[in-house]
Amino acid sequence: MFDVLRKDMRKSLKIVGIFCLVCATLFIVSLYLPLSKDLFAIQTGMSLKITDRHGILLRETLSAEGGRTTWLQYDELPESVVRAIVATEDKRFFSHIGVDVLALGRALWQNVRSGHVVSGASTITQQLVKMRFGYPRTIFGKLQEMWMALRVERQFSKQDILAQYLNRVSFSNQAYGIEAASRLYFGKPARHLSFAESVFLAGLIQAPSRFNPYRNVAQAIQRQQALLERMYQRRALDETQYQLARQEEIRLIPQQINFKAPHFCYTILESLIQKGRGEQAIQEIAEIKTTLDYYLQEQIENIVAAHISELDAYNVTNAAVLVLENTTGDILAYMGSRDFFNDAISGQVNGVLSLRQPGSTLKPFTYQLALERFYTPATLLPDILEYPVAPRSFLPENYDRKYHGPVRLREALACSYNIPAVRVLETIGVEALYQRLHEFGFESLRELPTFYGPGLTLGNGEVTLLELTRAYSTLARRGKYLPERAILEVKPYSPYGTSDSQPAIQKFSPRVIYLLTHILADRQSGIAAFGENTALELPFQTAVKTGTSKDYRDNWTIGFTRDYTIGIWVGNFDGSPMRKVSGITGAAPIYRDVMLTLYRDHPPMSLLDSPPPGIVTARICPLSGDLVAENCPHGLEEFFLEGTEPTEPCKMHQAYWVDERDDLLTEPNTPHSVKKVFLQFPPLYQSWAHDRGYPTPPTQLSPYARIVGKQKTRREQASIRIVRPNDGDVYAIDPVLRREYQTLQLSAVVPSGMSQVVWYVNDEPWESVNAPFRAAWAIAPGAHRIYAEGELHGEFVRSREITVHVVE
Structure with missing residues (x-):
């Protein structure tokens, strides 16, 4: 066995x-x-250069796999660089076989003792292999890396390996190779590097991100000093060299010089990568000529820096600017933040593409829908608190926290009143506005329309500055949609960009857009809200809209001429609110200065010349929006779509003959009779008019009158409408608050001439009240029927009955 x-x-x-x-x-x-020589072939592609439309270099991007500015042979490498790299990265480089057994053993012992990886003991050859083949960070991957390093050492000389390494290794900020790093950080070829500069660059290799000179220059210098000390201890440099290198000041080229329009360049590269097959897709591209005008970009950067500095006390730290050329869609200026290189203000966040609440800048698209339907610029809109609508209707506040009564659509938009915009949207429908915004390119609005509700017109969704500026450029082209363009030419071939503009597509009615543009360019109609001599006053006409989001977290100014569309955002990337800074005080001054810069040498073409066919004018009363009548004190010219102009004279200005002694009705031929014009508001606005102190027309005959009953007064359709509460409302009794303090306000609008109404609760009279016809009802549990009744010209008029529910 x-x-x-x-x-x-x-x-x-x-x-x-x-x-x-x-x-x-x-x-x-x-x-x-034998290894394929293609694996380590010198790349033929040059580094990728991004230029503006004039050829000014904005950015030179160096791919780890692609081009180099200059590929240095071993004998072209500075001796100081070779000494520094070998001394810091692989001191036995010229003696080992690709794997340093001594260093490997030491690293293994250190890792076992510490319980985690302290050292990898990778040689320069292994690092080169890792760059070229990217083996996984596992034990098997490490073995593959070592095996390939042995093969590389068998086939290539030490000098070739070192040259390959120094031409490929990353020095942070997308600088690959010693020549690129030298030019990036010191603005000179590598052969002119001092010993201190060579060691400084060598120190970046170990952790390019951690020692990034443009982010952590202090750490990078500490790393350099430590390496100099190590080299001195190892006798890699003598006392004189050591002392001179230690004391030499490291002077980096400012990052702004090497990275012009940084957000724009990053966006270009990301766009090409997404359209291609990843980063390798742009390796063969030598140059991208963009639409950017760097002369304009630089001026805008200075404008923004100056204005944001002035707002520092108001907790304003950032701004973003986008300028489009309307005829081509070209991006002429693209500023994503106040300072890309300032981490304290999150400068690398791209404000052009960040999602923010747009405030009132979406209102024009609500009114565009209204003008396409039965509204005109003269249509009266209710800017009042009490309005008979469905229960639990959304009711915002105006910016000035006031109610302005009947306002024409032109005034409502020019003054950016919130309540009329919401009332219009309630009529049009949130779904219609949501669909229209998507037609304009607002793809960031991804939730269902019900998620936003009527607040969509006030900007409760989140959009980007790019989307807003693109949408307003469509208005500037009178309804023609044209995507923005960033690339003019790609060399040596152009699969991603073209110098030919895409054709603009007529998507919206030019007649409606003309009316909308006319309102947005009307500074006079906005005086009631914004005052005179604002930052939007320019020596030429522009159509412009401001916006401020809730709690002053974002403010905007978006506007255009026939030539350009400008979008401005001002705020803080951390979401903190500004101190009472609105679009008119924050973004508008920047908008003004950018417009003046664009038209420094010539005035713009007239924005409103050559209206499209089908636009007519009529002279209207500014208060009622109807045709000017005899008693109207003023009139103005308004624009209308043909067929929508008013045909009825104004009925709000009514003349009465009154006795000057008591302002009561009399005959025109009596002594002391005078003709007096009263504002006779429709019933919907009577409560508002009473609160504002407007006198009501007289309904009684003066005792001084000699002829009784011959004065005719205007009668209206008799009706009383309850505006508060709503039919079906449910209220709960507060168990803590004393019952006598728990009341519900009853409010109604009544016909002209009615001086008193009686409120009834469950068929019992509750209270008799005069204008403004409000009463406080002490709530009680149960279902309660409520109506109001009054007398008009000897006839009793009663409102529709409503029911409210009170629960305990």
């Missing part, structure tokens, strides 16, 4: 031995297998 076991053991050992011999043979043979 033991003999059998011994025979089996010898047989097994023989098999294992043969297997090991085969493996060893294969391993040795594999070391001598």
Whole structure:
């Protein structure tokens, strides 16, 4: 039995031995297998250059796999660089076989003692292999890396390996290779580097992100000083060299010089990568000529810096600016933040593409829908608190926290009143506005329309500055949609960009857009809200809209001429609110200065010349929006779509003959009679008019009158409408608050001439009240029927009955 076991053991050992011999043979043979020279071929592609439309270099991007500015041969490498790299990265480079056994053993012992990875002991050859093949960070990957390093050492000289390494290794900020790093950080070729500068660059290799000179220059210098000390201890430099290098000041080229229009360039690169097949897709591109005008960009950067500095006390830290050329869609200026390189204000956040609440800048698209339907610029809109609508209707506040009564659509938009915009949207429908915004390109609004509700017109959704500016450029082209363009030409070939503009598509009615533009360019109609001599006053006409989001977290100014569309955002990337800074005080001054810069040498073409066919004018009363009548004190010219102009004279200005002694009705031929014009508001606005102190027309005959009953007064359709509460409302009794303090306000609008109404609750009279016809009802549990009744010209008029529910 033991003999059998011994025979089996010898047989097994023989098999294992043969297997090991085969493996060893294969391993040795594999070391001598030639590697394809293409794996380490010098790249023919140059570094990718991004220029503005005039050829000004904005950015030079160096791909780890692609082009270099200059590929240096070994004999072109500065001796100081070679000494610094070898001393810091692989001191036995010229003696090991690709794997440093001593360093590997030391690293293994250090890692075992510490319980985690302290050192990887990778040689320069192994690092080169890692750059070229990207083996995984596992034990098997490490073995593959070592095996390939041995093969590389068998085929290439030490000088070739070092040259390959120094032309490929990353020095942070997308600088690959010592030549690129030298030009990036010091503005000179590598052959002119001092010893201190060479060691400084060598120190970046270990952790390019952590030692990034443009982010952590202090750490990078500390790293350099530590390496100099190490080299001195290892006798890699003498005392004189050491002292001179230690004391030499490291003077970096400012980052702004190497990275012009940084957000724009990053956006260009990301766009090309997404359209291609990843980063490799842009390796063969040598140059991208963009639409940007750097002369304009630089001026805008200075404008923004100056204005944001002035707002520092108001907790304003940032701004973003986008300028589009309307005829081509070209991006002429693209500023994503006040300072890309300032981490304290999150400068690398791109404000052009960030999602923010747009405030009132979406209102024009609500009114565009209204003008396409039965509204005109003269249509009266209710800017009042009490309005008979569905229960639990959304009711915002105006910016000035006032109610302005009946306002024409032109005034409502020019003054950016919130309540009329919401009332219009309630009529049009949130779904219609949501669809229209998507037609304009607001793809950021991804929730269902019900998610936003009527607040959509006030900007409760989140959009980007790019989307807003693009949408307003469509208005500038009178309804023609044209995507923005950033690239004019790609060299040596152009699969991603073209110098030909895309054709603009007429998507919206030019007649309606003309009316909308006319309102947005009307500074006079906005005086009631914004006052005179605002930052939007320019020596030429522009159509412009401001916006401020809730709690002053964002403010905007978006506007255009026939030539350009400008979008401005001002705020803080951390979401903190500004101190009472609105679009008119924050973004508008920047808008003004950018417009003046664009038209420094010539005035713009007239924005409102050549109205499209189908636009007519009519002279209207500014208060009622109807045709000017005899008693109207003023009139103005308004624009209308043909067929929508008013045909009825104004009825709000009514003349009465009154006795000057008591302002009561009399005959025109009596002594002391005078003709007096009263404002006779429709019933919907009577409560508002009473609160504002407007006198009501007289309804009683003066006792001084000689002829009784011949004065005719205007009668209206008799009706009383309850505006508060709403039919079906449910209220809960507060168990803590004393019952006598728990009341519900009853409010109604009544016909002209009615001086008193009686409120009824459950068919019992509750209270008799005069204008403004409000009463406070002490709530009680149960279902309650409420109506109001009054007398008009000897007839009793009663409102529709409503029901409210009170629960305990």
